[in-house]
Amino acid sequence: MGLASLLVALDEGVTGLFAQWNLWTSILTTALVGLLTYQLVARRDPDIHPFLLARQAQGSPVRYPGESPVYRCVAAPHGMPLNAGLNVKEPGASKWARGRDGDLRDIWRQAVAGVSDEGPDKGATGRLLTVLGTDKVVDHSLDALTRHINLVGRHLADHGARRVAIYLPNSIELLVALFACAFYDLEAVLVPFGKPDDALISMLRRSSSDTVVTASGAFPLDFVAKHYPGLRRLVWVLDDGSRHLDWNAVPEGAATSPVAVSTWQDVVNGSPAAAGRELPPLRDQKPPSDVVVFWDGGKPDEEEELVRFTAANLISGVAAQLAAIPTSQRLGPRDLFLPADSLASTHALVLTLAALFSNASVALSAAAPRADDLAAAVRAAPDLRPTVLVATPAALLKTQQDAAAARRRSSPFARLAHARRVRHLPAAPHLRRRARRRPGGRPRLSTAALADLRVLTGARIVYALAAARVAGAVAQTGLYDYRLVGEDADRLEDDAGSGSHFGPPLTSTEVLFRDKDGVRSDETGSRGEIIVRGPCVAGGEAALGVLGRMRKDNTIACYV
Amino acid sequence: MDYVEQRVAQAASSHEATANTLLTPLNGLLLAALLYVAYAFLFRKPPPPEVPAEPPATVFRTFTPRTLLPYNGENGMPVYLAVRGKVFDVTRGRNFYGPGGPYSNFAGRDASRGLACGSFDEEMLTKDLDGPLDTLEDLGPSEMEALGGWEERFEEKYLVVGRLVAAGEEKEE
Numbered sequence: 001m002g003l004a005s006l007l008v009a010l011d012e013g014v015t016g017l018f019a020q021w022n023l024w025t026s027i028l029t030t031a032l033v034g035l036l037t038y039q040l041v042a043r044r045d046p047d048i049h050p051f052l053l054a055r056q057a058q059g060s061p062v063r064y065p066g067e068s069p070v071y072r073c074v075a076a077p078h079g080m081p082l083n084a085g086l087n088v089k090e091p092g093a094s095k096w097a098r099g100r101d102g103d104l105r106d107i108w109r110q111a112v113a114g115v116s117d118e119g120p121d122k123g124a125t126g127r128l129l130t131v132l133g134t135d136k137v138v139d140h141s142l143d144a145l146t147r148h149i150n151l152v153g154r155h156l157a158d159h160g161a162r163r164v165a166i167y168l169p170n171s172i173e174l175l176v177a178l179f180a181c182a183f184y185d186l187e188a189v190l191v192p193f194g195k196p197d198d199a200l201i202s203m204l205r206r207s208s209s210d211t212v213v214t215a216s217g218a219f220p221l222d223f224v225a226k227h228y229p230g231l232r233r234l235v236w237v238l239d240d241g242s243r244h245l246d247w248n249a250v251p252e253g254a255a256t257s258p259v260a261v262s263t264w265q266d267v268v269n270g271s272p273a274a275a276g277r278e279l280p281p282l283r284d285q286k287p288p289s290d291v292v293v294f295w296d297g298g299k300p301d302e303e304e305e306l307v308r309f310t311a312a313n314l315i316s317g318v319a320a321q322l323a324a325i326p327t328s329q330r331l332g333p334r335d336l337f338l339p340a341d342s343l344a345s346t347h348a349l350v351l352t353l354a355a356l357f358s359n360a361s362v363a364l365s366a367a368a369p370r371a372d373d374l375a376a377a378v379r380a381a382p383d384l385r386p387t388v389l390v391a392t393p394a395a396l397l398k399t400q401q402d403a404a405a406a407r408r409r410s411s412p413f414a415r416l417a418h419a420r421r422v423r424h425l426p427a428a429p430h431l432r433r434r435a436r437r438r439p440g441g442r443p444r445l446s447t448a449a450l451a452d453l454r455v456l457t458g459a460r461i462v463y464a465l466a467a468a469r470v471a472g473a474v475a476q477t478g479l480y481d482y483r484l485v486g487e488d489a490d491r492l493e494d495d496a497g498s499g500s501h502f503g504p505p506l507t508s509t510e511v512l513f514r515d516k517d518g519v520r521s522d523e524t525g526s527r528g529e530i531i532v533r534g535p536c537v538a539g540g541e542a543a544l545g546v547l548g549r550m551r552k553d554n555t556i557a558c559y560v
Numbered sequence: 561m562d563y564v565e566q567r568v569a570q571a572a573s574s575h576e577a578t579a580n581t582l583l584t585p586l587n588g589l590l591l592a593a594l595l596y597v598a599y600a601f602l603f604r605k606p607p608p609p610e611v612p613a614e615p616p617a618t619v620f621r622t623f624t625p626r627t628l629l630p631y632n633g634e635n636g637m638p639v640y641l642a643v644r645g646k647v648f649d650v651t652r653g654r655n656f657y658g659p660g661g662p663y664s665n666f667a668g669r670d671a672s673r674g675l676a677c678g679s680f681d682e683e684m685l686t687k688d689l690d691g692p693l694d695t696l697e698d699l700g701p702s703e704m705e706a707l708g709g710w711e712e713r714f715e716e717k718y719l720v721v722g723r724l725v726a727a728g729e730e731k732e733e
Contacts, residue, residue: 019571020584028590032597039601054611061719062618069617483608523616552613 048480056478057504057511057554059526068513068526070533071550073504075323083319083507084312084535086357091116103288103311104182104353107318108149109279111356112142115333124333124359129384130172131365137384140172143277148268150276152235153180155267156211159260161233163292165189165209167200167219169366170343173237173264175352177213182288182311183280189292192304192344193218194370199304201227206306207292211235213264216242225259237264288312293346295468305468309346309538316536317350317472318357320508324462324476331358331388338386340368340395347466347473348390351434355388373398374457389459390434393445396461400449403456418455434462444558446500447484454482465502465556467532469542474532475511475556477503485551501555509534511556519547519559526550530558621722623647625670625689628724632668633658640721642670644707645693647722648714670724672696676707690727 052074059069060078076082085101091113093099110116114123128145130138156164164186168174174190181188189207191200197220204212204224211233212219224231236247247263288311294304325331337355341348343364355362363384373395407415445453450461460480464473485499505511513521513528521528527549533541547559581587623640628647631640638651639658650657650667657667665680674684676699686694696704 015571017586020586022580022584022587024580024582024587025584025590028587028594032590032594035594035597035601050609051611054609055614059614059617062620062721064620 046480047482048478053478053481053483053553055554056481057550059550059554063512063521066515067531068521068528068550070510070512071505071526071554071556072510073507076507076510082316082510082534083323084316086315086319086322089116101312102315104179104291104314105279105285105288107353107357108146108179108182109282111359112146112279115359121333126333126335126356126359126361128172128175129361129363131363131368131384133367137363145172145176146279147276148176149180149183150279151268151271152176152264153184153186154276155262156180156186156233156235157184159233161186161211163187163189163207163209164211164213165191165204165207167191167193167212167214168237169193169215169218170339170364170369171215171237171366172364173213174343175356175364178291181291185286185289187289187292190294190344190349192294192296192342195304197223200224203294203304203306204228204231213237215239216247221259221261229258231259233260233262235262235264235267293344293349296345297468307346307469307538309471313471313536313538314350314353316508316534317346317470318354320472320506320536321351321354322358323507324479326479329460329479331355331360333359333361335360335387336363336384337361337388337390338363338365338368338384339390340365340371340374341390341392342369345466346471347464350472351390360388371395373402375399388434393463396453397445397449400445400453400456404452418452434464444500450500451482451484463500463502465558467542467544469538470509470532470534471536471538472508473506474509474530474544475502475505477501477555499557501551501557503555505532505556506536508536513548513550514543516547525552527559530556618649618719618721620720621647623722623724624727624729625686625693625724626727628670629668629689632664639667641666641668642672642724643675643711643714644672644696645724646711646714646720647724648718649721650714650718652718670694672707673699675710676703678706692726693724 055074057071057073058077059071061069063069070078072078072082085099086106087099088102088106088110089097089099095117111125114125115121125142128140128142130140132138164177164181166174166177166181166188168177178188178190180186189203189209191203191207195203200220201224205228208230210230212224212231213235214237216236216238219234219236221234238247243265248261290311291309291314293307293309295307296304322330331337331354335355335358337352337360339348339352339362343349343352352362363386374389374391407418445463450463453459454461462477462479464476466473481503485501510533512531512533513526514531515521516529519527519529528547530544530546530548531541532544548556549559551557623642628640628642631637633639633651633654638649639654640647641650641657642648655661656663658664659667663680665682665685666674669685670693671684673686673694673696674680676696677684696707699707
């Protein structure tokens with residue numbers, strides 16, 4: 001009988017096979033079972049569903065000839081208005097009441113009022129810190145700063161100032177001056193610090209500033225008074241070392257000099273302690289004033305571009321940055337925000353305002369923007385542990401290159417461990433870094449470099465594309481987007497990771513590509529000059545002047 | 561019983577032979593399984609998900625009554641109709657506006673007067689395709705209100721894919 005003999009043969013075969021069981025078999029079986037169990041137990045869900053990363057923006061169904069479809073991020077679909085406001089509500093209003101858009105004044109009011117959501121953090125406020133040198137950290141009380149805002153604002157407004165140029169490094173006085181201008185209806189002009197004298201004169205003249213708030217020793221008063229007759233008033237912000245000098249001297253050569261000089265310390269300390277505690281009331285406040293910013297193109301002989309932002313532009317930028325963070329990672333009183341980039345640049349300014357509005361602690365260091373790499377920027381205050389950092393791509397690139405060089409010198413095992421960690425991100429849960437890139441002229445961070453940095457710093461890194469006329473950023477990679485992407489438009493995953501992308505547009509911008517220089521959009525893809533529209537764009541629409549394309553996952557990539 | 565004794569003796573002898581050898585067939589199988597599992601879980605990255613590409617966007621066009629005429633749903637063409645200068649893509653409402661539908665008169669034509677007056681008759685359509693567009697001057701306020709209501713419904717439901725101008729006016733803004 002064939003079947004019986006077949007079964008017998010099968011039985012003999014199976015028992016013969018398992019009869020070979022020996023010590024090695026036991027070891028191998030244990031290893032196999034152990035590996036399977038480990039995979040089952042140690043499995044972690046990815047931070048975000050891969051389908052959400054596979055398409056991050058949505059194109060409009062209709063496009064105009066000569067242009068690509070208009071792309072918006074998934075959180076701001078077509079047909080809905082873009083994110084234009086902060087939804088500011090009165091303290092007693094219900095959670096579901098519709099708030100108003102708000103302006104800079106509401107940001108400070110919210111920072112002072114503390115967290116308004118019900119919960120363990122209700123009423124908690126963030127701290128405002130100034131980092132001096134490498135060992136001193138000054139904690140400012142919010143009430144004292146409110147008083148300073150009132151006194152400085154009233155002083156400037158009473159003496160007839162209309163456009164106030166703020167020429168300060170990153171410091172608390174910069175923020176106080178900015179909010180003082182907002183509360184007392186003056187136009188603030190943020191001048192990037194550390195510019196040569198003729199660039200400074202040019203910026204003052206173009207913005208028609210009549211008042212300058214500046215740091216002692218950093219402003220060539222005689223030179224400016226001679227070349228810019230429009231200057232009417234000057235406020236020196238003194239540091240501790242120079243307080244004993246007489247800063248009320250007017251520029252020489254003018255017996256009837258029109259420049260009235262005063263010092264910050266006189267203004268805030270010269271009034272009684274009870275004066276200036278209350279901010280101007282919310283009711284009957286005038287429409288918000290504009291803020292003028294200078295955009296540094298990065299090229300040494302290129303003039304800084306003057307950009308006038310309305311308060312609505314800035315608020316929309318702030319709202320978009322807040323909306324870009326997932327709810328579980330929202331900024332709060334437990335976060336410490338450190339801008340390692342000049343606050344005169346719009347991106348860092350908008351992020352700082354967003355941190356203030358979220359009641360996070362903010363640390364300001366004058367030395368951090370000039371630091372070469374991340375370690376130097378953070379070294380400014382070894383006791384502080386910033387959880388959110390704004391950095392320039394140059395600093396991040398240098399950090400990454402230094403670390404890569406160190407790794408090349410280290411053992412192969414360390415290199416392998418690093419490579420494995422790069423493949424299996426995410427890293428630590430609650431730190432965030434944001435890098436910013438201007439279109440054209442700045443170093444570009446590839447996704448491989450970003451992945452290296454994520455492993456190195458243990459933080460999530462957001463890479464943003466910023467532009468002159470846009471408050472905040474044009475586009476920003478998602479917080480959970482750790483993918484390595486290649487250069488080729490058709491291949492999304494590439495181990496080389498040499499490509500880079502900037503993510504989808506934000507909730508307050510929409511992006512389209514206009515045909516330029518022979519680069520056209522068609523059925524194979526959208527490409528051309530990047531055009532941005534939205535409530536955070538000064539003038540409504542802005543052309544970035546660089547060519548870019550939309551990748552297959554609907555994230556923006558720039559041609560070099 | 562012989563068979564059983566024979567098998568026991570066989571098993572005993574084979575067991576001595578393979579006492580601590582690594583490369584028996586059983587070990588070979590287990591080793592292969594172990595290596596594959598290790599590769600699959602530790603070193604291989606899952607391929608990224610591929611989502612189907614978005615359909616290419618329709619290009620906004622300037623239509624004249626004559627170039628709009630072919631878009632009436634026949635020959636596989638999409639169904640367009642124009643309301644007050646805006647051309648809507650009503651292919652989704654093919655049952656109404658496509659061939660054989662109750663409102664098929666409107667397909668590929670300027671439907672403003674017909675919608676304002678609430679009529680699907682032939683007189684509501686512009687006869688002269690090369691002439692100027694229907695200005696709707698002789699319609700009363702209630703008809704204009706009805707037209708406005710229709711236009712709002714169209715805006716909510718359908719996509720604007722072009723604009724309608726009279727023949728000869730395409731180059732104007």
